[in-house]
Amino acid sequence: PSYCLCSAGRSRRTGRDPDVGTNSLQNYQLSLNQYFTLAVKESPDGSKQAELLLEKPLDREKQRYHHLVLTAVDGGDPVRTGTAQVRVNVTDANDNPPVFTEEIYKISLRENLPKGSLVLQVRATDTDEGLNAEIMYSFSNVPDNDRKLFSLDPRTGGITVTGPLDFEEVKFYQANVEAKDGGGLTAHSKVQIQILDENDNVPVIDFTIISNPVPEDSAPGTVLALLNVRDRDSGKNGEVTCGISDINDNSPI
Template identity: 40%
Template sequence: METLERIQPNRQVMVFILMVFLSQALAEPIRYSVMEETESGFFVAHLTKDLGLGIGELAARSAWVVSDDDKQRLQLDRQTGDLLLREKLDREELCGPIEPCVLHFQVFLETPVQFFEGELSIQDVNDHSPVFPTGEMLLKIPENSQPGTLFPLKLAQDLDVGSNGLQKYTISPNSHFHVLTRNHSEGKKYPDLVQDKPLDREEQPEFSLTLTALDGGSPPKSGTITVRILIMDVNDNAPEFVHTPYEVQVLENNPLDSPVLSVSARDVDAGNFGSVSYGLFQASDEIKQTFSINEVTGEIRLTKKLDFEQIKSYHVEIEAIDGGGLSGKGTVFIDVVDVNDNAPELTISSLTSSVPENAPETVVSIFRIRDRDSGDNGKMICSIPDNLPFLLKPTFKNFYTLVTERPLDREKNTEKNISDMWDIMKNSNIHMIVILKGEEILGIDNKQCLKRE
């Protein structure tokens, strides 16, 4: 890839996207809804009617549909005006736990240029059952534990959301315990085992119970785990973390295996009952892939690269377990600090191959700029050099339109093919598009960044 020369623009185009949008797009987006798992080719809407256009106008004006994530999940039949599904949609794959799940798209008409915003809501169906991370869990309870004591159990996960998601837990009937479903602030539901009567290790040293997780489907789907309960001789004190919750900030470009922080717990018991080991508690796959904790020292280290643009913070549950099986719980809040690690991107949506001489203002190209960083690191300014016979106009959101500034004279400029013109500019060290990121100016030539969708 050729090294791009830094170009100081002679003028900057101020981006008043909202003002332009008001004159070229609908004030409110058009909204549609489909159920997930609907087969490709499904009819979503008749755009000609919904956009208030005439019959055949979508074809005559070269209409097309583009999604915000650059993946073409919708297709437009220009002749009929029908908007169809291009592929089967999986709500969990598209949005994960986020609800509502909305696919944002734009309808673009080339001649003249006009944009319409659209939203496709993906409705959940109950296609997943609650799942526990393991088939069995071991719970150690001291025999002097009092009725009313709560013991956290492993939670199940259900990829469905809303009423189709996990709703409650039950446990097999017994005279010593029942289960309580607890709602967490993050929307998750946790099971707590509640002791109902005193325990006697000599009378019954062990229990084997079945914990069941149920979703809200009709009929409900379920998942189970076996809970083995060992009644232990007395261990008077459980470990307690010195500080909880812990809070720490980590740069997203920190190297692998770098330390995040160290946690510490104390147990006032002596001997084996006072020895403490550390671990992650009820950690998701994402947490287990990203962090590790030293069983002996309590040091948490980074095991996977961080990406602020994907995950901005982590809520990590930790536990300290003593030699008698008692445990103390703690929480670590890890905030990922954004680093300017993404270069601006430029994508050509439309490119005119030639411009007739003496033509009035003509659209040469339509393109979009994007920066995946956040805040000031994601701010961009787009401009062109002053000595080119073109104007750069902000069109819609981060879309720009490049038009001729005045009629071109073939006798003065024999290169009327735009592709050839761009080659001439590149060969003469003139770069047509300039993107500024922060205080850094990046010259972008068509060979490196300009690609046609």
């Protein structure tokens, strides 16, 4: 016969041997293993009972089943034995927290990315099973303003852009993300988002006229107007060169 234990508890087995005296049941033996032992107890009526005891903690993540062979031995000559197969199923306990694949997720994004763009996937693993390994993701300690710009899918860990990213306004975002398994164990990681400049601003010219119309006897070198040119972009995108193109004599300034 085969006995299946659904968790590691005590199992009592009484051997039956219709013979009497030394030909009757003498002892039980358990196959060699490191987790279980047998305690054999004798009842007042002389029958022997075997209790299967847990010797050291089980770890489902290392071994989910244990196969044992229980042997009952009589004292006859020749010795006769009976065996029973015992299969121990180890059920899961939530003894492992989720683990993020990265301590810090760093990405760079172009400004003005369209809303709905998936920009990053955070991921945590959990070596338990079932609900104990089911992970929900969430932002933690994120300012309300930033929450409007990014959303995190609690199931997939996907981060999408949900608002305008403007390098000229904010160049860097940081968010804490949490992974929580179905048993309530948590892990934390960080997301760092660098915004990259795009050339999305045209140069703006401030034109201050000092003297107009210009008297015909003005000396060369007389300042006629002040030009102030600005471009809100950075680097090459904000570098401005000024030039005067030919204008018709009759054109108004």
